[in-house]
Amino acid sequence: MSIRxxxxxxxxxxxxxxxxxxxxxxxxxxxxxxxxxxxxxxILTESVSVYHIDAAEKLKDEIDVLIxxxxxxxxxxxxxxxxxxxxxxxxxxDTHARIPEHFANVDKAxxxxxxxxxxxxxxDPGMFSLNRMxxxxxxxxxxxYTFWGKGVSQGHSDAIRRIEGVKNGKQYTIPVEAALESVxxxxxxxxxxxxxxxxxxxxVAEEGADLERIEREIKTMPNYFDEYDTTxxxxxxxxxxxxxxxxxHGGFVIRSGRTGWNDENxxxxxxxxxxxxxxxxxASVIVAYARAAYRMHQEGQTGCKTIFDxxxxxxxxxxxxxLRAHML
Amino acid sequence: MSIRxxxxxxxxxxxxxxxxxxxxxxxxxxxxxxxxxxxxxxILTESVSVYHIDAAEKLKDEIDVLIxxxxxxxxxxxxxxxxxxxxxxxxxxDTHARIPEHFANVDKAxxxxxxxxxxxxxxDPGMFSLNRMxxxxxxxxxxxYTFWGKGVSQGHSDAIRRIEGVKNGKQYTIPVEAALESVxxxxxxxxxxxxxxxxxxxxVAEEGADLERIEREIKTMPNYFDEYDTTxxxxxxxxxxxxxxxxxHGGFVIRSGRTGWNDENxxxxxxxxxxxxxxxxxASVIVAYARAAYRMHQEGQTGCKTIFDxxxxxxxxxxxxxLRAHML
Numbered sequence: 170m171s172i173r174x175x176x177x178x179x180x181x182x183x184x185x186x187x188x189x190x191x192x193x194x195x196x197x198x199x200x201x202x203x204x205x206x207x208x209x210x211x212i213l214t215e216s217v218s219v220y221h222i223d224a225a226e227k228l229k230d231e232i233d234v235l236i237x238x239x240x241x242x243x244x245x246x247x248x249x250x251x252x253x254x255x256x257x258x259x260x261x262x263d264t265h266a267r268i269p270e271h272f273a274n275v276d277k278a279x280x281x282x283x284x285x286x287x288x289x290x291x292x293d294p295g296m297f298s299l300n301r302m303x304x305x306x307x308x309x310x311x312x313x314y315t316f317w318g319k320g321v322s323q324g325h326s327d328a329i330r331r332i333e334g335v336k337n338g339k340q341y342t343i344p345v346e347a348a349l350e351s352v353x354x355x356x357x358x359x360x361x362x363x364x365x366x367x368x369x370x371x372x373v374a375e376e377g378a379d380l381e382r383i384e385r386e387i388k389t390m391p392n393y394f395d396e397y398d399t400t401x402x403x404x405x406x407x408x409x410x411x412x413x414x415x416x417x418h419g420g421f422v423i424r425s426g427r428t429g430w431n432d433e434n435x436x437x438x439x440x441x442x443x444x445x446x447x448x449x450x451x452a453s454v455i456v457a458y459a460r461a462a463y464r465m466h467q468e469g470q471t472g473c474k475t476i477f478d479x480x481x482x483x484x485x486x487x488x489x490x491x492l493r494a495h496m497l
Numbered sequence: 498m499s500i501r502x503x504x505x506x507x508x509x510x511x512x513x514x515x516x517x518x519x520x521x522x523x524x525x526x527x528x529x530x531x532x533x534x535x536x537x538x539x540i541l542t543e544s545v546s547v548y549h550i551d552a553a554e555k556l557k558d559e560i561d562v563l564i565x566x567x568x569x570x571x572x573x574x575x576x577x578x579x580x581x582x583x584x585x586x587x588x589x590x591d592t593h594a595r596i597p598e599h600f601a602n603v604d605k606a607x608x609x610x611x612x613x614x615x616x617x618x619x620x621d622p623g624m625f626s627l628n629r630m631x632x633x634x635x636x637x638x639x640x641x642y643t644f645w646g647k648g649v650s651q652g653h654s655d656a657i658r659r660i661e662g663v664k665n666g667k668q669y670t671i672p673v674e675a676a677l678e679s680v681x682x683x684x685x686x687x688x689x690x691x692x693x694x695x696x697x698x699x700x701v702a703e704e705g706a707d708l709e710r711i712e713r714e715i716k717t718m719p720n721y722f723d724e725y726d727t728t729x730x731x732x733x734x735x736x737x738x739x740x741x742x743x744x745x746h747g748g749f750v751i752r753s754g755r756t757g758w759n760d761e762n763x764x765x766x767x768x769x770x771x772x773x774x775x776x777x778x779x780a781s782v783i784v785a786y787a788r789a790a791y792r793m794h795q796e797g798q799t800g801c802k803t804i805f806d807x808x809x810x811x812x813x814x815x816x817x818x819x820l821r822a823h824m825l
Binding site: 185187188189191192193213265268269272289294296298299300301302303305306307308309310353355428429430434435436437438439440441442443444445446449450452453454457460475476477478479480481482484485486489490492493494496497 | 513515516517519520521541593596597600617622624626627628629630631633634635636637638681683756757758762763764765766767768769770771772773774777778780781782785788803804805806807808809810812813814817818820821822824825
């Protein structure tokens with residue numbers, strides 16, 4: 170019997186989840202829920218219906234795991250605990266500072282209803298957190314480094330587009346190669362913000378706009394750009410659409426540490442991602458953890474879980490015997 | 498209260514475990530067991546006693562986890578199930594083909610005695626297996642690549658030393674950079690043995706030995722060298738000791754895969770290790786899993802576990818609240 174999946178929220182991430190379910194033959198998309206008029210939402214899976222999100226409760230016996238694809242700022246803090254009263258839920262809540270509070274809310278709701286609430290699943294938070302944790306547990310005496318990119322930062326792209334005279338724009342975060350190399354050599358450098366990443370902007374200006382002012386406003390923008398070396402390229406709308414319409418991302422989690430009676434040996438653990446599509450990869454991680462949520466619930470577990478709480482075997486469609494024989 | 502650790506077998510790995518315990522303040526070395534005359538074994542930790550391995554049973558109430566540091570060929574298949582009758586045990590059994598059988602034996606012994614038996618812990622099998630499994634669960638449509646090195650292969654070094662006229666020797670396994678680059682680009686190459694790794698040998702010949710014959714015998718040795726491009730360097734014993742006495746290793750686990758409704762997007766997940774000391778790193782992984790074995794036993798779990806069965810949080814000395822606030 171397939172694991173029946175529901176999707177709440179149909180943007181880039183929701184569509185990514187739909188694609189990921191297609192890649193997992195033991196799973197089946199059962200319904201998509203939206204806050205929009207359901208008739209206006211066209212999904213990729215022909216046989217599946219789109220419902221208004223207020224109708225979700227009615228399908229509680231037909232869905233094993235509901236994947237909540239809202240935003241972290243206002244949607245998920247409300248939605249994840251709310252839907253945990255009827256469903257096992259998985260979200261990708263990514264406001265690091267508010268995770269403890271979100272955990273407590275989801276834990277309470279999921280325990281009361283006897284469900285699993287899996288939060289902050291994706292790659293950062295998610296696989297990057299997991300790799301930081303594993304590497305810290307192994308090399309207790311060491312230093313952590315996280316680099317992001319090359320990839321599109323949605324927040325920084327939005328910031329550019331708010332500048333007067335800017336019609337459209339996209340921002341890439343790029344790790345500084347020299348910093349990466351030093352970390353990889355185990356040199357344990359102390360790196361400033363400027364030494365870790367550079368920012369590259371592709372900007373479509375409105376006709377007649379003052380390009381020098383736009384460039385200056387970008388480069389000096391507090392928090393977003395002022396602490397970085399930033400490059401600004403002015404391009405046409407056609408070039409932007411042709412060359413910069415993807416949502417690539419990725420990054421590197423590196424820990425270097427020392428072992429030996431007198432710390433005489435050095436080791437470097439590195440985990441990296443190179444992603445054509447940030448939302449589709451995030452969705453692929455989420456769907457694997459939806460399988461885990463289903464199985465943990467089947468075993469009678471309840472409450473909020475993070476990526477740290479899930480034994481790896483729960484993620485795989487293969488059973489333990491197969492995994493031991495073929496992947497260990 | 499500290500987790501009390503015992504070490505059975507005091508070679509490179511046992512000494513590595515001793516060093517790793519020193520790096521984990523919540524753990525304490527309680528005893529070292531050896532098959533040799535205990536009086537002849539000098540360990541690094543001054544306050545700890547060395548016992549004959551036959552005396553292990555007597556210390557069963559003083560040790561929380563016994564780490565078994567024997568060889569996979571003949572020691573571990575006997576020792577791990579045997580000691581599981583008195584202790585939670587962890588081993589680094591690495592004969593991939595015999596893992597299912599070893600699992601069954603350890604599982605039976607550990608269930609009967611109510612202990613945890615953690616097998617095949619290290620980096621391959623171990624962290625490499627774990628990363629293969631995670632990457633497969635996330636990118637279901639893709640290809641796996643494992644590269645080893647640059648590092649010393651004990652088996653190949655031994656094979657060189659068995660050749661007539663060879664006094665000493667060391668062999669390095671080295672990944673082919675072009676193959677690595679192709680895999681990283683997501684090109685999904687089909688690679689032969691020869692295309693993935695090269696082998697580099699440093700050989701000390703006996704005086705008057707026929708160097709050409711030695712080189713030929715190495716390069717044509719079935720299974721060990723004949724399928725690889727091999728380089729042989731003749732050096733002096735002094736050079737070997739000066740430049741090649743370390744036990745470095747490492748490698749790369751890479752999975753590339755496609756997502757999207759029509760598989761239109763490509764992703765690459767890479768995990769890599771660069772290790773100054775293979776045994777000390779392996780020991781550091783083992784000690785983290787010893788913590789997990791202790792905790793799982795405290796919770797009432799029993800039986801054989803592999804790296805796939807252990808929720809990551811069990812490995813960390815930090816509690817869930819700390820991990821969520823600082824590492825997620």
